[in-house]
Amino acid sequence: MATTILNHPLIDHKLTIMRNKETGTKEFRQNLDEIAMLMAYEVTKSLPLQNIEIVTPICPMTGKQLIRPVVLVPILRAGLGLVDGFKTIIPTAKVGHIGMSRNEETLQPEEYYAKFPSCLKEADVLVLDPMLATGGSACAAITNIKKRGAKNIKFACLVAAPEGIEVMEQKHPDVDLIVAALDEKLNEKGYIVPGLGDAGDRLFGTDQ
Numbered sequence: 001m002a003t004t005i006l007n008h009p010l011i012d013h014k015l016t017i018m019r020n021k022e023t024g025t026k027e028f029r030q031n032l033d034e035i036a037m038l039m040a041y042e043v044t045k046s047l048p049l050q051n052i053e054i055v056t057p058i059c060p061m062t063g064k065q066l067i068r069p070v071v072l073v074p075i076l077r078a079g080l081g082l083v084d085g086f087k088t089i090i091p092t093a094k095v096g097h098i099g100m101s102r103n104e105e106t107l108q109p110e111e112y113y114a115k116f117p118s119c120l121k122e123a124d125v126l127v128l129d130p131m132l133a134t135g136g137s138a139c140a141a142i143t144n145i146k147k148r149g150a151k152n153i154k155f156a157c158l159v160a161a162p163e164g165i166e167v168m169e170q171k172h173p174d175v176d177l178i179v180a181a182l183d184e185k186l187n188e189k190g191y192i193v194p195g196l197g198d199a200g201d202r203l204f205g206t207d208q
């Protein structure tokens with residue numbers, strides 16, 4: 001598995017706006033959407049291609065096309081904030097959903113919903129969640145997706161804690177991990193420091 005930390009200037013600029021506690025719902029959403037498009041470009045960099053014979057208006061040539069369909073899997077709720085940006089860059093992508101809620105006391109993820117397109121097994125699956133904290137939610141979501149036959153999986157997140165990356169590397173060594181920004185640590189409540197707070201609450205305007 002490869003772990004990539006993007007550290008991209010445009011993403012860092014937009015992420016700083018998202019991190020600021022004065023930033024409201026509208027701007028938080030807008031910046032997440034813009035970052036998602038930039039991340040989609042980076043996450044898809046290593047997708048495999050195959051040759052295809054075509055004819056241009058000038059002559060025949062060997063072109064390239066993606067080998068497999070792409071399936072986006074946002075981890076609900078906060079992962080939904082990345083879907084539109086990824087769909088803008090990959091308009092043919094199918095979308096599966098997995099609902100995970102982290103128990104505030106035990107920090108264990110609880111799955112409450114799962115629905116996937118039938119091409120999951122042969123697809124390039126891009127699992128999306130802005131936050132990788134303890135790594136529990138992402139690991140559980142990926143375990144579920146693997147049980148359904150998915151083999152080519154990448155996990156894209158905006159902000160990660162070192163603890164979450166370590167857990168992912170141990171439990172899912174075959175999954176590529178693409179992280180926009182690596183933060184310092186988790187606090188005693190399992191929140192990423194400095195982080196951006198509760199991504200789901202800030203995205204949907206629910207209580208924080």
Ligand SMILES: O=P(O)(O)OC[C@H]1O[C@H](OP(=O)(O)OP(=O)(O)O)[C@H](O)[C@@H]1O
Pocket residue numbers: 075076077078079100101102103107109129130131132133134135136137138164190198199200201
């Ligand atoms: O790495 P972990 O320790 O599991 O924490 C990360 C998870 O926590 C957040 O979801 P949350 O449970 O708050 O649900 P929400 O998206 O509905 O707010 C976040 O979007 C991740 O899914």
Ligand SMILES: O=c1cc[nH]c(=O)[nH]1
Pocket residue numbers: 078131133190191192193195196197198199200
């Ligand atoms: O910092 C954190 C940790 C988990 N979930 C979030 O939304 N933010």
Ligand SMILES: [Mg+2]
Pocket residue numbers: 078198199200201
């Ligand atoms: Mg939340």
